[in-house]
Structures are given as C-alpha cells and as structure tokens.
Amino acid sequence: MIFTLGINHHSAPLAIRERVAFGAEKLQHALADLTRSQPVREVAILSTCNRTEIYCSAETPEVVIDWLARYHGVERSEIAPYLYTHDQPEAIRHAFRVASGLDSMVIGEPQILGQMKDAVRAAEESGTLGSQLHKLFQRSFSVAKEVRSTTAIGANIVSMAAAGVHLAERIFESVGEQRILFIGAGEMIELCAAHFCARQPKQVTIANRTLERGRALAERYNGTAIRLDELGEHLAQHDIVVSCTASPLPIIGLGMVERAVKARRHRPMFMVDLAVPRDIEEEVGELDDVFLYSVDDLAQVVESGLESRQAAVVEAEDIIAARVRDFQAWLQSRDTVPVIRSLRDSAERMRRHEMEHAMKLLAKGEPAEKVLEHLSHRLTNKFLHTPTQALNLADDVERNELQTAASRLFGLHAGD
Incomplete structure (x- = not known):
C-alpha cells in the first residue's frame, strides 16, 4: 500500500514546519534510518520550505509518524494536529498534484518539480526507491508535463x-x-x-x-x-x-x-x-x-494571482483524476503477477515433460507424425485437466461463476 504523510503550508505554520524539515545533507541518513528501523519497504522524503512529506510503501503509516517525531526529537502530540495522511488512491492524487504545482504556495510554480526530482534521486542513491514508488514518481513527472503543456496553469505566474x-x-x-x-x-x-x-x-x-x-x-x-x-x-x-x-x-x-x-x-x-x-x-x-x-x-x-488561474486548475484536476485511475489500474494489475507467473511456470513444466517424452519416442524410431499427434493430445489434456475438473466438481453457484470466468479467460462464445 502506498501512503503519503506530512505537513505543508496549508496544514502547519512555519514554526512547526521548520521543526520537522530535513536538510539535504541529512536526507540519505534519514532514509536509511527509517527503512532500517521500521517495516517500510520503499520510501522517499520531500522536504522544502513549504512542506515535509514522506512517500512510502508500508502496511501502515503509523510507524512512520512515530519515526518522524522521534527522529526530530519532538513529541508526536506536538505535530499530530498538523499532519495529514493519504492512502490509495488519494496518495497517488496528492503526488500528481504536488508535481503539477497545484498544491504549492504559488499555484503552478515550477520549482517544486525539480525539488521532487531531487527527492527521488536521493532515494535512488540510498536504495530506498522500489518499483512502486519509482513508477509513481515517473508518472507524477509525466502528469506534470501534461498539465503544463495542455493548460495555462503556469501562465503569468507570480513567483x-x-x-x-x-x-x-x-x-x-x-x-x-x-x-x-x-x-x-x-x-x-x-x-x-x-x-x-x-x-x-x-x-x-x-x-x-x-x-x-x-x-x-x-x-x-x-x-x-x-x-x-x-x-x-x-x-x-x-x-x-x-x-x-x-x-x-x-x-x-x-x-x-x-x-x-x-x-x-x-x-x-x-x-x-x-x-x-x-x-x-x-x-x-x-x-x-x-x-x-x-x-x-x-x-x-x-x-x-490565484483567481486568474482557477480555470486552468479545474482543467488540471480533470487530467490528474484520469491519470490516477490509470495508475490505480496499473497497481491492481500487479496483484495478478504472481498468479500469471505461477500459471506460466506450470505450463512450462508440462511442456518440458512432454517434450522429453516425445524425444524418447523419436529416439526409439517412432514416426514423427505420430509423435507430434501424440504430443499435441497429451499437452491439450494436461492443460485442460485442472479447469475441466474444477467445472465438473463445482456446485451450481460456483459452476456458473467458473463458466463465466472460463469463457472470458479462453475467449469462448456461445455455440463454440
């Protein structure tokens, strides 16, 4: 699960923000400390004059909040009222909005994109940027480019x-x-x-x-x-x-x-x-x-200068909403990867076994045409044995579900 947590100029005054800021020289140490001491799989830290945000892949954000307070030597109760926490899909939307300048003190300012890239670079160098966060940030940069090239979000910006x-x-x-x-x-x-x-x-x-x-x-x-x-x-x-x-x-x-x-x-x-x-x-x-x-x-x-950019903000939010749905679909597709890998491994084992059997028959002098026919029948039977058995043994409710799934998986149509 991807989480984003932190404070920014919307949620906290300067006196609070400066207490949890990370200097550039301490960033890699902080990343190493967080991943070493907590069950956090991936993490990147974005720390600017307006925000301190932690993007992470973890079971829960609570351990990260405790670490943030402990690392900066402040009581959790002191910063808790100012902290925000987002999980999916809001964490994805937040990353896209930050990169696009929609969450900045100056709407549409481009500097935050460079700062986010610096944060990603630091995480890469520290070895704390895994596949999910890598893809999230690459999509964030792509969305920011799309927003700037198709809307007037950066026009007449007041820096x-x-x-x-x-x-x-x-x-x-x-x-x-x-x-x-x-x-x-x-x-x-x-x-x-x-x-x-x-x-x-x-x-x-x-x-x-x-x-x-x-x-x-x-x-x-x-x-x-x-x-x-x-x-x-x-x-x-x-x-x-x-x-x-x-x-x-x-x-x-x-x-x-x-x-x-x-x-x-x-x-x-x-x-x-x-x-x-x-x-x-x-x-x-x-x-x-x-x-x-x-x-x-x-x-x-x-x-x-905010009012003059409101129309562009609406357009940008529509783009971000569509790209969040795309990213959610990518994350969900990753859930099927283990099943797909297992299915392919099983089919490959069957193929190798039948190839070995066929080669032995050829070595004995069996006609090639007969061996190929025998090979194709054995492979077909082995591939279809488990799904056929599941359909035959299922009860009425389960059988309907399996029939629907089989028709979709194998591209079957009525009358086939």
Missing part, C-alpha cells in the same frame, strides 16, 4: 522571488538605488537574484559557505562574494537582505542585526527569509527599522 521585489518596492522608492545582500547560492537565491538584479541595484553581494560557488553567482551580476562568517562585518552596508540556506540554525541573530541598524543610523533594512528552518531569528522582525518577511508572508502577496 516568490517576484513577490519579494514587490514588497521591497513598498519600502524603498527604487530597488535600483539599494545595495542587496543575497545569503546562499542555491536555486531559490538564483531566482531571487534574477528578479532583484533586473532592477539594476547599486551593489550586489553574495554570501555563501562555499566561496567559489558564491563567486560564480556574483559574477553574473557584477557583484562580489563573501564567506558566511563575514556576515557581521558586511550586514550594515546593505539595504536589502535575501536569505535562503540549508542551515539547521539561524545564521543571523538579533544582536548582529541590532549592531547593523545602529551602524546604519536607523536607515530601514528590508529582509526576506525564505529558508526553512529560518535563517534569521524571528525576533529581528520586532526591531523598529527592520522589515522582515518569511515565506508565509510572501504567500499572502502571491495569493492575489
């Missing part, structure tokens, strides 16, 4: 990065007159840099743990790169700060920002924290001269 620029322009008359500090060098920061730098800011700085990667991004926008441990020295020089790293703990504390505000002589500072867990301590937002926004705050900005 989180664009929302950040929109909010910054409420604080500053022109982003082009400001100095911007980007913290991190991942995909989200790259998107934000593209949007903010389109306004041609006065200065661009990239702070990253790996200086080489920071330089590579900075060079695109004629900026400079610094190390994360240099943040304290450079923070006061920047008017706009956009942060999204995979750090498990905040990298910008209240004290650091207080010193920066003092050095800036209380000129306003606009800060966007897109990381989960948060990169910037929540208390920073209480400072008078700091405007701090989280991913949940940006969601309110992009919500206004």
